[in-house]
Amino acid sequence: MTLLDIKELTKSFGGLTAVSNVSMHLDDNELVALIGPNGAGKTTLFNLLTGVIVPSEGTISMQTDAGLQVLNKMKPYKVAQTGLARTFQNIRLFKDLSVLDNVLIAMTAKNNEGFFESIFRLPSFYRKEAALRQEAIELLKIFQMENQIDNLAKNLPYGAQRRLEIVRALATKPKILFLDEPAAGMNPEETADLTRLIRKIQKEFHITVLLIEHDMSLVMNVAERVYVLEYGKLIAEGTPDEIQKNERVIKSYLGGES
Ligand SMILES: Nc1ncnc2c1ncn2[C@@H]1O[C@H](COP(=O)(O)OP(=O)(O)OP(=O)(O)O)[C@@H](O)[C@H]1O
Numbered sequence: 001m002t003l004l005d006i007k008e009l010t011k012s013f014g015g016l017t018a019v020s021n022v023s024m025h026l027d028d029n030e031l032v033a034l035i036g037p038n039g040a041g042k043t044t045l046f047n048l049l050t051g052v053i054v055p056s057e058g059t060i061s062m063q064t065d066a067g068l069q070v071l072n073k074m075k076p077y078k079v080a081q082t083g084l085a086r087t088f089q090n091i092r093l094f095k096d097l098s099v100l101d102n103v104l105i106a107m108t109a110k111n112n113e114g115f116f117e118s119i120f121r122l123p124s125f126y127r128k129e130a131a132l133r134q135e136a137i138e139l140l141k142i143f144q145m146e147n148q149i150d151n152l153a154k155n156l157p158y159g160a161q162r163r164l165e166i167v168r169a170l171a172t173k174p175k176i177l178f179l180d181e182p183a184a185g186m187n188p189e190e191t192a193d194l195t196r197l198i199r200k201i202q203k204e205f206h207i208t209v210l211l212i213e214h215d216m217s218l219v220m221n222v223a224e225r226v227y228v229l230e231y232g233k234l235i236a237e238g239t240p241d242e243i244q245k246n247e248r249v250i251k252s253y254l255g256g257e258s
Contacts, residue, residue, distance in 0.1 A: 006049070008058040009045070019044050033226045035253065052076055059072060085172045087182060102153050108132065145160065182211070191215055
């Protein structure tokens with residue numbers, strides 16, 4: 001089943017067309033990568049899909065619990081409520097809060113009912129809080145971070161901060177998770193760990209993952225399908241095998257810089 005359907009999406013900044021007539025789809029429970037040279041429009045596409053910027057043309061529709069919804073002009077928090085979550089290229093944690101609080105905030109951002117319970121501190125508030133805390137710890141366990149719950153986010157090693165970003169995104173219980181260069185700045189060992197984790201979360205949480213990544217070994221290892229962007233246009237789509245053999249992709253991307 002198609003979860004996210006993107007039709008003829010275009011975004012221009014003045015005279016520059018950063019994303020040009022892009023059509024793509026994400027199906028239920030699949031792991032898809034989006035690759036392309038620097039400046040190809042990958043982040044702009046993520047920003048369009050998550051409501052950070054508004055498309056110049058085209059439509060983005062999502063199969064949600066409330067039926068098919070068009071996301072084009074929705075604010076980012078509304079898009080998030082339809083079941084889309086993302087991480088950013090540059091880490092955006094609450095650096096002076098603990099690991100656990102970073103995750104709890106992401107959870108409560110989605111579950112904002114219970115206003116009266118929380119201001120009057122009703123018993124049900126404490127029950128819910130304990131349940132959320134337990135859920136957050138279970139999530140952190142999957143990422144081997146249960147021993148770091150009280151550490152401040154800013155004191156975590158770089159790789160752990162990147163993992164915490166993913167935990168925070170997962171804490172919102174998304175249907176689709178967008179990962180923007182999750183391996184950026186990681187050493188080979190951290191990247192190998194991350195590769196295993198991405199596979200694991202996709203399987204365990206039955207979610208769809210769209211991954212922007214420059215690390216080709218990670219992409220070819222985890223992706224089931226790959227889209228290739230160049231100068232804002234889609235130039236190829238296929239399995240990792242097909243993409244690695246695609247003449248156009250080799251010429252413009254894989255054969256050159258990575
Ligand atoms: N807000 C903006 N205003 C003007 N131009 C922009 C804006 N955002 C992006 N661009 C331009 O759009 C093009 C695509 O940029 P984008 O960041 O989406 O590429 P990318 O594929 O994510 O690159 P990288 O791999 O380096 O992150 C670039 O030429 C960029 O300079």
